[in-house]
Amino acid sequence: VPVSGPEPPAPAAIVPRLPVPTGLLAELTYRCPLRCAYCSNPVELSAYRDELSTMDWRRVLDEARGLGVLQAHFSGGEPLLRPDLAELVGHAHVLGMYTNLVTSGVPLDAARLDALVAAGLDHLQLSIQDADAGPADAFAGIRAHDRKRASAALVRASGLAFTVNAVLHAGNIDRLEAIAELGVAWGADRLELAHTQYYGWGWRNRAALMPSAAQVERARAAAQTVQARHGHQIEIVYVAADYHADRPKPCMYGWGSRQLVVAPNGDVLPCLAAGQLPDLGVVNARAASLAEIWYESPAFNRFRGTAWMPDPCRACDLRHVDFGGCRCQAYQLTGDPAATDPACGLSAHHGLMAGAVTAAAAARPPAIPRRPR
Ligand code: SF4
Ligand code: FES
DSSP, X not given: OOXXXXXXXXXXXXOOOOOOOOEEEEEOOOOOSOXXXXXXXXXXXXXXXXXXXXXXXXXXXXXXXXXXXXXXXXESSOGGGSTTHHHHHHHHHHTTOEEEEEEOSTTOOHHHHHHHHHHTOOEEEEEEOOSSHHHHHHHHSSSOHHHHHHHHHHHHHHTOEEEEEEEEOTTTGGGHHHHHHHHHHTTOSEEEEEEOOOSTHHHHTHHHHOOOHHHHHHHHHHHHHHHHHHTTTSEEEEEOOGGGOSSOOOGGGSTTTSEEEEOTTOEEXXXXXXXXXXXXXXXXXXXXXXXXXXXXXXXXXXXXXXXXXXXXXXXXXXXXXXXXXXXXXXXXXXXXXXXXXXXSTTSTTTHHHHHHHHHHHHTOOSSOOOOOO
């Protein structure tokens, strides 16, 4: 039966909401006592020596919380080289953020850890290079392994939530099981076993670091063994090898979507390797607020959402799952940061990944190099 009456109101226009960031990666310094060949920090460090002051970082944390950020990850380089680390952790804690310290553990001692715990540190992630001191110290370039063991004991006794992470590469991947057992023995609540991401020094040293397909296959099986043995007690995260995959990683869970990175000099970046991308329009935290940078800067808007995507991503069902992969990897391999990540089997450039593995094996140096100091 037709009903007469006033016209119903027009539906309100749907205004698309820009994403709200939840995580801040605060790269306090690129200085570090270790010399790992897989370091993802920029190769050219001169632009990053003018580090933000304590007051700058306090303002960055204020602005990050104002934007909605809930987690502050203090990273580097080695963030313990900043004497103001506990003050900054304390500031983030008072703002209500979950605080995480990503460290080599080498400069840690009981007094430093006590100060961090008192300031409100919630979680500590300790990196290890290998299962035994010999190869671990050879890779790190200093005698670090026993100091990490002592740091792990302090962290365990402190009651902090504790992750042990190891980066896997051709030189240690066949010891994945032993590395995982060491993390368990050191009392980790969470174990992260991650294949090398090839940025910065890692990209430069990929001939030495890239594992073979057979090594990756063995690692996958070893990770399953570790999961079956310890997965009921602790969380185990295995980060797959991009160069041996058929689909890309969801890098940063989408560009300008959830996380922002502040480099030691204050550059605000959508990911830790974005500084290398040409003409990105990076803005420094000394020049504008984080809110202006997050919402309005060319750098954060360049690859936000899906409108920028080329074929085959633009029509692909997985574009909201992997966001077209990694812009930095696409740039490094194809020269075009807007290309589909070659890690995807649907990319016209997918053959570059297998080619890089073959080229790395052919050019493998006799020893793994060290990052210069
Ligand atoms: Fe992801 Fe693009 Fe590949 Fe689809 S075509 S799986 S969106 S990278
Ligand atoms: Fe930059 Fe993946 S590391 S987008």
